[in-house]
Amino acid sequence: MARILVVDDEEGIREFLADVLELAGHDVARAEDGQAALDLLDKRAFQLLITDLTMPRLDGMGLLARARAEHPDMECVVLTAHGTVDTAVDAMKAGAFDYLQKPLRSPAELRALVDRALERHRLCARQEAQAPSDGGVRLTWGAPSMERAVGQLRKVAATDSTVLLLGESGVGKEVTARAVHRWSRRADGPFVVVNCAALSDSLLESELFGHEKGAFTGAAVRKRGKLELADGGTFFLDEVGELKPELQARLLRAIQERCFERVGGTQTVSVDVRWIAATNRDLAQRVAEGAFREDLYFRLAVFPVQLPPLRERTEDIVPLARQLLRSRAADVGRPGLTLSAAAEAQLMRMPWKGNVRELANCLERAAILAEGEEIGTDDLSPAFPGAAQAAGPVVQGVPTLDEVEREAIRRALTHFDGNRRLAAEHLGIGERTLYDRLKKYDLS
Numbered sequence: 001m002a003r004i005l006v007v008d009d010e011e012g013i014r015e016f017l018a019d020v021l022e023l024a025g026h027d028v029a030r031a032e033d034g035q036a037a038l039d040l041l042d043k044r045a046f047q048l049l050i051t052d053l054t055m056p057r058l059d060g061m062g063l064l065a066r067a068r069a070e071h072p073d074m075e076c077v078v079l080t081a082h083g084t085v086d087t088a089v090d091a092m093k094a095g096a097f098d099y100l101q102k103p104l105r106s107p108a109e110l111r112a113l114v115d116r117a118l119e120r121h122r123l124c125a126r127q128e129a130q131a132p133s134d135g136g137v138r139l140t141w142g143a144p145s146m147e148r149a150v151g152q153l154r155k156v157a158a159t160d161s162t163v164l165l166l167g168e169s170g171v172g173k174e175v176t177a178r179a180v181h182r183w184s185r186r187a188d189g190p191f192v193v194v195n196c197a198a199l200s201d202s203l204l205e206s207e208l209f210g211h212e213k214g215a216f217t218g219a220a221v222r223k224r225g226k227l228e229l230a231d232g233g234t235f236f237l238d239e240v241g242e243l244k245p246e247l248q249a250r251l252l253r254a255i256q257e258r259c260f261e262r263v264g265g266t267q268t269v270s271v272d273v274r275w276i277a278a279t280n281r282d283l284a285q286r287v288a289e290g291a292f293r294e295d296l297y298f299r300l301a302v303f304p305v306q307l308p309p310l311r312e313r314t315e316d317i318v319p320l321a322r323q324l325l326r327s328r329a330a331d332v333g334r335p336g337l338t339l340s341a342a343a344e345a346q347l348m349r350m351p352w353k354g355n356v357r358e359l360a361n362c363l364e365r366a367a368i369l370a371e372g373e374e375i376g377t378d379d380l381s382p383a384f385p386g387a388a389q390a391a392g393p394v395v396q397g398v399p400t401l402d403e404v405e406r407e408a409i410r411r412a413l414t415h416f417d418g419n420r421r422l423a424a425e426h427l428g429i430g431e432r433t434l435y436d437r438l439k440k441y442d443l444s
Contacts, residue, residue: 001025001026001027002026002027002047002048002118002121003026003027003029003044003045003046003047003048003270004021004026004027004028004029004046004047004048004049004050004114005028005029005030005031005037005040005041005046005048005049005050006018006021006028006029006030006031006050006051007030007031007032007033007034007036007037007049007050007051007052007055007060007063008032008051008052008055008079009032009033009052009054009055009056010052011032013052013079013102014030014032015030016104017050017110018030020107020110020111021110021111021114024111024114026114029044029046032055033055033056033057033058034051034055034057034058034059034060034062034063034066035057035058036057037049037051037058037063037067038058038063038066041067041070041071041267042266042267043266043267043268044267044268044269044270045071045074045228045267045269045270046071046074047074047075047118047121048074048075048076048077048114048117048118048121049063049067049071049074049075049076049077050076050077050078050079050100050114051063051064051076051077051078051079052078052079053078053079053080053081053087053088053091054081060078060079060091061087061090061091061094064076064078064091064094064095064096065094068094068095070222071222073121073124073224074121075097075117075118075120075121076091076095076096076097077096077097077098077099077100077113077114077117078091078092078096078099078100079099079100079101079102080099080100080101080102081101081102088101097116097117097120098113098116098117100113122189122232137175137178137179137323138323139172139175139176139179140313140315140316141315141316141319141320142315142316143308143312143313143314143315143316144315145308145312145313146307146308146313146316149305149306149307149308152303152305153176153179153180153183153305154183156180156303156305157179157180157181157183157184158183158184158185160274161302161303162255162274162275162276162277162299162300162301162302162303163177163180163275163276163277163302163303163304163305164276164277164278164279164283164300164301164302164303164304164305165177165276165277165278165279165305165307166278166279166280166304166305166306166307167278167280167306167307167308167309167355168280168309168355168428169280169354169355169357169425169428169429170310170354170355170356170357170358170425170428171307171308171309171310171355171356172307172355172356173238173278173307174193174236174238174278175356176307177191177193177234177236177276177278178191178236180234180276181233181234181236181274181276184234184274186232186233186234186274189230189231189232189233189234190229190230190231190232190233190234191230191233191234191236192226192227192229192230192233192234192235192236193226193236193238194207194208194226194227194235194236194237194238195238195239196237196238196239196240196241196242196243196430197238197239197242197424197430197431197432197433198239198421198431201244201246201247202216204243204247205247205250205263206223206225206263207225207226208225208226208227208247208250208251208254209225209227209228209250209254209260209261209262209263210222210223210224210225210227210228210262210263210269211223211225211262211263211264211265212262212263212264212265214264215262215263215264215265216263216264219264222262223262225260225262227254227260227271227273228269228271230271230273231271231272231273232272232273233273233274234273234274234275234276235273235274235275235276236276236277236278237251237275237276237277237278238277238278239278239279239280239430240277240278240279240283240300241279241280241281241283241286241292241430242279242281242430242432242433243292245291245292245293248292248293248296249293251296252293252295252296252299254271255275255296255299255300256299258270258271258272258273259271275300277300280428283297283300283301284297309352309355310352310355310356310358310359311351311352314348317347317348317352317359318339318344318347318348320356320359321339321344321347321359321363322338322339324356324359324360324363325337325338325339325363325367325375328360328363328364328367329363329367331364332364332367332368334367334368334370336373337367337370337373337374337375338373338374338375339374339375340374340375340376340377342376342377343366343374343375343376343377343379343380346377346380347359347380350380353428354426354428357425358426361426362380363375365379366379366380405437405441406437406441406443408427409423409427409434409437409438409441409443410443412426412427413443420434420435420438
């Protein structure tokens with residue numbers, strides 16, 4: 001089903017078009033001229049505009065110009081009377097998808113053109129929103145704890161229920177969310193990701209909901225938000241535990257009512273998305289502390305699934321390492337590298353506090369260090385020599401927790417050349433949490 005706006009000053013034609021499209025299952029709005037259409041476009045988003053060219057107040061060409069400027073993602077089809085095809089061609093040069101000549105030959109002609117226009121709209125939206133594919137990455141090789149989680153996810157994938165993925169940092173929550181999307185009826189739709197810890201509050205609001213031209217300094221044009229780009233697909237909200245209270249209320253409304261307004265706008269945008277959220281935080285504890293809205297928590301935790309850490313999935317470690325090595329070795333120009341039996345045995349013994357992410361980084365480093373065609377145990381030294389000691393004391397005697405944390409953060413930033421995103425990922429915290437710690441410990 002799509003939202004379509006039909007504009008024609010002749011009531012009979014307008015109602016005929018609307019009736020045919022409503023019978024095809026679409027949500028159709030009607031306007032008697034271009035100005036009335038603009039009023040509707042200010043209040044609601046549409047995937048397709050069908051407009052006559054000759055109308056009072058604002059004609060079709062004027063409406064088309066405004067529509068293409070203010071709603072560039074919306075497809076447009078123009079209606080033209082016999083003898084004015086040249087005008088329709090001009091309209092297509094101005095951005096219209098196609099034209100229909102009145103009188104229409106049949107309802108089937110209208111439906112066929114509408115289907116083509118909507119398919120282009122879907123393809124454009126998917127191209128803009130779709131993140132790189134996970135390539136059908138396998139989630140488990142038989143580890144019982146992960147098999148249980150995958151079984152639950154396959155069942156819920158067949159529904160539109162909201163899924164909350166819980167687990168330590170690095171366990172593969174985004175890869176898992178992509179798998180749920182791939183197994184669902186929305187697999188042909190976009191999969192859109194927003195990381196709540198990666199952006200400041202103001203940027204995150206614009207990233208989620210979009211903004212109107214002039215909404216703030218630098219907003220030179222209207223921007224569609226990630227939530228709007230996910231229409232018809234899956235919206236993955238990563239690190240939702242980092243979301244500030246001010247945005248939690250807006251998010252709750254978007255989930256409950258399936259609509260929102262862009263920043264600086266009054267037009268209500270309706271979306272049809274499947275929600276998946278993820279966090280490494282204890283959201284129930286954050287609710288008890290007053291840091292997370294209880295009503296939002298219950299909206300997100302319709303179907304919670306705990307993803308086990310890698311150390312509890314020993315059956316998965318070696319086959320997962322082989323899979324990761326194929327891609328990481330190719331990335332660093334060492335295709336064909338393999339793991340020695342001793343290296344595989346060592347991988348099974350390591351604690352993997354950073355989970356799959358730590359394993360992948362370890363293998364990439366080993367691929368760079370390896371001298372021959374096989375990775376040995378000497379190539380698997382941890383990224384931080386002595387990291388298990390959490391940086392050791394920085395003063396005489398037993399260090400305080402703050403001292404240990406400060407030194408761990410300092411070492412992470414040094415190792416990653418000041419890259420805060422990578423440092424936060426390695427430490428298993430969100431970027432916003434890292435920023436707070438940098439201020440607390442006066443680190444730059």
